[in-house]
Every structure is written in C-alpha cells, then in structure tokens.
Amino acid sequence: MRLGRALLLWGAALALLPLLLTACGGGDRLLLGATTSLQDTGILDELVRGFEKESGRDVTYVVAGSDQVLELARRGEVDVLITHSPDAEQQLVAAGEVIDRRPVMENQFLVAGPPDDRSGVKGAQTAAQAFQRIANSRHAFVSRGDGSGTNKRELVIWQKAGIDPQGQPWYQESATGQGQNLLIASDKGAYTLVDSATFQVFRDRVQLIDYVVDQEAPNLYSVMRVNPDKHTGVHDEAARAFADFVTSPQGQQLIQQFGRDKYGESIFLPASVGVSAGSPTPNR
C-alpha cells in the first residue's frame, strides 16, 4: 500500500501549500522603511525592539537607500519611514504623499581618506574645500552613487565646490550601502563622504582617517508617516505610535545611549524638538 500512501501524501502536499504559506505569512503588520546606515550601525534593530516592547506591536522593516525608501513611501508600500535626505523628504511632504515629518536624530558627515592624505584635505575649512583639493589632485573618490541620503549630500557638496565629478576617471560610484562603501574606499585608498555613526562603527576595520567635518548641514534623520488619505491599507494608527515612540523622551534616550558601551560615546544625537524636560537635550 505504499503507492496509495504516496499518492495521498502528494495530494495532501498540494492542498496544504497555500495554507502553509498563509500560516508563515507576516500578517498585517506595521511596515517601516529605513536607510542602510541605520541597519549597518545596528540602531535600527534597537529602535524596533524598543518600540515592540513598549507597544506590543510587531514591526516589519525594509532597508534601502533613502531614494528607494522614499519611492516606496510615495507608492504607499510602507506605513512609516526614517530617512536622511531632507530635500527629497520635503518634496514628498510638499506633494502630500507623506505627512508629519519630525526630526529624530542627527550626526555629522565626514570627509574621510587614506592615512597619507595624498590630496592634503586636512585643514580644509569646509567639506567643499576638501572636495576641491581631492578633485585638483585627481585622487580616487568613492561615491555611494545610490541616491542615498549620504549620496545626496555628497552631490550638494560637489555643487558647492563648483565641480562636476561625473565621468571623471578618479570618481567611482560603488552603489553599495554605507558600510560596504567605506570598506571599498578603504581598500582603494580613496576618499569618501561618510556619516559619523557608520564611521565610528567601522573605524577599527578601515584604513581611513576622518579629516574634515561637514559643518554646514547636519546628517539629519526624520520620521514621516505615509499619508493615509492618499493610500488605502496604510496602518496609520501604528505608524503614528511608532513616530511618537522614536520622538518620545524614551525613544530619544535610547538613541542617546546607543553605542555608548561599545564606542564610549553616542553615535547619534537626539534631535526631537518635542522632547520635554528631564530628557537628554540635543547638544548640537
């Protein structure tokens, strides 16, 4: 009777497939869009865990460069998002696709390069000046090239420097996440722009030195909700709860504490303006 049993199993397997798939499906959960620097530094898991513990809700997240996350938000494919691309964010807010944009945390952009500083960027007054020196010496520069927040900022700095690096032989686009990009720049002995948190995490693993701080604009992360009036199926209540959590004194405390045990200092600074007294003040 082995044949009969085998056939029965076969039929059962076919019938059970859709059931099985639905059973291990994610269900209808809050979907967060976040950027690679948040994942590479490890703060994303920390924030999500904090929120899940606090609210009892489950969070699903998708990690990509800011451009991709913003595009997913525009299509209503996420509920809430944290990105660091202020200009592109404001455009989306103006278009009414996302609402309720609130600052969450910030750090700085750094111009990092090889230890021998072949372009002599050390001592440059601004990031733009550093970029000019790199371009003048035609030394290798590795760009994210992926429409991420860091990439956007980098392009702004090139513009300020009055240089169009596109197509230059010394200008390379890695199209990778923040951490990977740093590793590539290190391996090539090239200069790059990096956020201070990721640089701190990777400091021991790369042959790069942070020479210049981009003083003109902070690397600002903001939380936004997808406009529930424009997209059906958005989990607006949960999205609001998440945005409230990361900007709450508790969430801001978590951001302030993150990385202290490992790096001896905060790698993200709380930036919420709505934080009440008794909570860590944003020390800019």
Add this chain to the structure above:
Amino acid sequence: MELIWDGIREAFRLIFTGNGEVYQITFLSLMVSSLATGIALVIGLSIATFLAFKAPPGRTLALSFLNSGMALPPVVVGLVVAVLLWRTGPLGSLHLLYSPAAIVIAQAVIATPVVTALSAAALQSLHPKLRLQVLALGASRWQAAWLLFREARLALLAAVMAGFGAAISEVGATIMVGGNIKGSTRTLTSGTVLKVSQGDFEGAMALSFILLALIYAVTLVLTVAQQRRPSS
C-alpha cells in the same frame, strides 16, 4: 587567512554556547528552503512526469524553457515576486511580503525549474520500453509511475539536492522579498550579507560555515537515501 580560522572558531562558539539568534536563523533557513524544495518537488515532478511519459506536442519547447529556467536570475525572481506581493500589487491582500512565506515563494520559483528539468531528464533517460513493459504486466498508470520513480531514484534525488542547493544558497531574492528582518526573515545567507555590510567579517564567516555545515548535513541525508539499496 587568520580571518577564516577566527570564523571557524566563532562558528563553533556560536553553535555550542547556545546563541539563540543563530539557532533561530539556522532553523528558519532550513525550514524555508526545505519547504521551497518540497513545493518545487511536488510541482516539478508532476510536470516532469507529464512531459516525460505523455510526450505532449511542444515538449522540446517546454523543456528548453525549463532548462533555461535553471539559470533564472534570482534577482529577477525577487523583483517580480516583490512587485506581485506589494500592497498595491495583485497579491497584496495576502500580506505576504517581508515574511518567511515570501521567501518560500521566491525560493520555490527558483528551485522549481531546476527540479523539473533534472527530473524530466532523469525520467527520459529510463529505457523507453520499460514503462510499456510495466504497463503490459498489469500495473496501473499510477503504479507504473511509482515504479519508474523508484527506478530513476538516483537521478531524482540528485534533482532534489540541486533544487535544495539553489534554494538555500540564494540571497538576492531572499533579501528583496524577505527584508532581512531580525527574528523573522533573517536567514543564514541574508544574515551573512548583513554581517559583511556591518564589517563583522568574523560573524559573517561563522554564519557561512554554519550554512555550509547545514547544506552538507541535508545533502548527506539525501545521499544516504539515494544510495540505499531498494527494499524490494
């Protein structure tokens, strides 16, 4: 070189100190890829049997599609499955995106052509008269199929191993449709990618060794089943 030894040491440390997260992602990888292989086997063997024994018109064309399907780029599969499972996509109401189920679907799509094409080749390589002879001896169609599966056991189990290998070693589609979420959709392959992007090469190496060990363990079981003498 040192990194490889550190990776092996780290792998043993993670396995034997009972690191919950590593157990969880190893178990998830095994479950997801086994399920995907199971789906690929059910669908693939059905199609292969039909193509091999019924010899429908257009069989060569169908087989050529299946054979090229063995090289189906995972990133394309990931993209298409993701778009189909988007909230605004045709299957969005199932809420499967960024869940283990989405990874099962993507891996099944990748493994199915592999299992189908290799199974069809296995069944076609049987002596063409064998099926006629079995039928002539009074076997029903189902009994004949069962006997022929047993006859082609070696090659069919090789097809299953190839399908499982394609599924568990996949990473591009897995991240695209799964999202690499801690405690939910992080597998050994996507976990390795994350460790690399976080610059934790030892951890990445450790996960890689655990993945290799898992693949070997599963393949060993299948190989033993393959090499066993038939009971009758």
